[in-house]
Amino acid sequence: MSDIPGELPPDWPTTEAEARAVQDALRESVVRDEAGPPPGAPLVAVGVDVAYDDERDVVAAAAVALDADTCEVLEETTAVGRVAFPYVPGLLAFREIPTVLAALGRLERTPGLVVCDGYGLAHPRRFGLASHLGVLTGLPTIGVAKNPFAFRHEQPGPRRGDSSPLLDGDEEVGRALRTRDGVKPVFVSVGHRVSLDGACAHVLRLTRGYRLPETTRRADALCRAALKRS
DNA sequence: GCGACAG
DNA sequence: ATCTTGTCGC
Numbered sequence: 551m552s553d554i555p556g557e558l559p560p561d562w563p564t565t566e567a568e569a570r571a572v573q574d575a576l577r578e579s580v581v582r583d584e585a586g587p588p589p590g591a592p593l594v595a596v597g598v599d600v601a602y603d604d605e606r607d608v609v610a611a612a613a614v615a616l617d618a619d620t621c622e623v624l625e626e627t628t629a630v631g632r633v634a635f636p637y638v639p640g641l642l643a644f645r646e647i648p649t650v651l652a653a654l655g656r657l658e659r660t661p662g663l664v665v666c667d668g669y670g671l672a673h674p675r676r677f678g679l680a681s682h683l684g685v686l687t688g689l690p691t692i693g694v695a696k697n698p699f700a701f702r703h704e705q706p707g708p709r710r711g712d713s714s715p716l717l718d719g720d721e722e723v724g725r726a727l728r729t730r731d732g733v734k735p736v737f738v739s740v741g742h743r744v745s746l747d748g749a750c751a752h753v754l755r756l757t758r759g760y761r762l763p764e765t766t767r768r769a770d771a772l773c774r775a776a777l778k779r780s
Numbered sequence: 781g782c783g784a785c786a787g
Numbered sequence: 788a789t790c791t792t793g794t795c796g797c
Contacts, residue, residue: 600787602788637788639785645788646787668786678786699786737786 554687556655558648564634569641570675577677579685580670586690586744587662589751593618596661597765598654598683600646601773602633608780609633611649612772614765615659618755621764627656628776639699640674643682650683661689663744663752665765669693670741672701672716672724684742691741692749694766698726698737706735711754725750729757736761 563569587593595618600611608630615625629652635644646668654661670680670693680693698716703726706714710731716724716739724739727750738749756763762770 600788602787604789637787639787642786673786693786695786697786700784 552655552657552660554651554654554657554660554689556652558651559686562648563644566638566641569635569644573675573677573682576682576685577675580677580681581743582671582740584690584743584745586748587752589748589755593662594624594659595663595665595752595756595765596654596657597665597763597767597769598650599667599766599769599773600649601770601777603777604633607633608777609649610773610777610780611646611653612769612776613650613653613657614768614772615657615661616756616765616768618663618752621756621758623768625657625659626768626772627653628772629653629656630776630780642668643679646679647683647686651686654687664689664691664741665752665756665763666691666693666741667695667766667770669695669699669724669737670739672699672718672737672739674700676723678739680739680741690743692744692752693724693739693741694753694763695737695739696762701737708732713750722746727753729754729761729763733761
C-alpha cells in the first residue's frame with residue numbers, strides 16, 4: 551500500500567463555520583514554490599472523482615493511476631461512503647475528500663501527481679479541493695474544473711494549448727486552457743507543490759482527443775460504475 | 781440585502 | 788452533481 555493517509559484528520563468539521571475555519575487554518579500550508587514533477591518525465595498521474603446518489607445518501611469515489619506518457623491504466627481503486635456534507639460553493643472539499651481519501655489510500659502506487667475535479671488556489675480563500683487534498687496527503691495536486699466558478703477570464707485563442715488567465719480581481723488564480731481546437735476550455739489551477747505552468751503542461755499531456763484529461767475521464771467513469779454497483 | 785457560485 | 792430523448796455531425 552502507498553503511505554497515503556486513507557482516513558480523515560480528527561478535526562474534520564461538520565458545520566459550515568467549522569469548515570471555513572479549517573480552510574483558514576490550513577491555507578498557509580499550501581506549497582507554491584515547487585515546480586512539481588517535470589512534464590515529459592516518467593510519472594504516475596492519478597485522477598480522482600466522486601459520484602453521488604442523494605436518494606440513497608451514498609457517495610462513491612474512484613482513483614485511477616495512469617502512466618502519464620502512454621495514458622495506460624496502471625491501477626484503479628474505489629471507495630463508498632455516506633454523504634457527509636451538503637454542496638456549498640467554496641466548501642466542496644468537505645463533501646468530496648472523505649471518500650476520495652479512502653480510495654487514494656487503497657492505491658498500491660504512490661501518485662506523482664493527483665488531478666482533481668474542481669479547483670485548487672482558484673478559491674475564495676485560496677484553498678479549494680485540490681489544495682486541501684494536497685495538504686492532507688503531501689502529494690503534488692492540480693485542479694481541473696469544467697466551469698469558471700466565480701472568476702473572470704478572456705476567451706483564450708482557438709487552438710489546443712492556447713490559454714488566458716483566470717482572474718480574481720487582478721490576481722491570476724488559474725488559467726482557462728484550450729485542450730482541443732475550437733472546444734470550450736478547461737479551468738486549471740494549482741493545488742499543491744506544482745507551478746501553474748507545470749499544471750497546464752500536465753493537463754495538455756494527459757488530454758487525448760477529448761476536452762477533459764484521461765485521468766478525470768477514467769475516474770469519472772469508474773466512480774459512476776462503483777456507485778451503481780453499491 | 782440579493783444573486784452568483786467548483787461538484 | 789443529477790434529472791433525461793433525440794439529434795446533428797465528424
